Amino acid sequence: KSVRPGLLVLGTNAVCTDTVGAALMGYDPRAPRGVAPFKNCDNMLLLAEALGVGSADLKKIDVRGVRIADAKFPFPS
Numbered sequence: 001k002s003v004r005p006g007l008l009v010l011g012t013n014a015v016c017t018d019t020v021g022a023a024l025m026g027y028d029p030r031a032p033r034g035v036a037p038f039k040n041c042d043n044m045l046l047l048a049e050a051l052g053v054g055s056a057d058l059k060k061i062d063v064r065g066v067r068i069a070d071a072k073f074p075f076p077s
Contacts, residue, residue: 005024005073006073007024009024013054014054015045015048015049015053015054015056016055016061019056020061020063020068022037022045023068024068024072024073025037025072025073025075026072026074026075027075029043029057029058030043030045030057043056
């Protein structure tokens with residue numbers, strides 16, 4: 001089933017941008033392996049964060065525009 005949330009996410013750091021995208025989709029960007037969307041894999045956001053490439057912590061990301069809570073568009077698991 002196709003969905004159209006009508007959101008555009010931009011950023012200068014791919015890990016931070018993906019973290020915000022995951023949160024907008026209703027997922028916990030810090031979720032461990034076994035929890036959606038990382039049911040069958042390691043959380044690549046946490047792996048990248050451990051390498052110092054970016055942050056998977058929303059508290060450390062400067063989100064501008066609409067608040068995540070107001071723009072959240074939960075995706076089916």
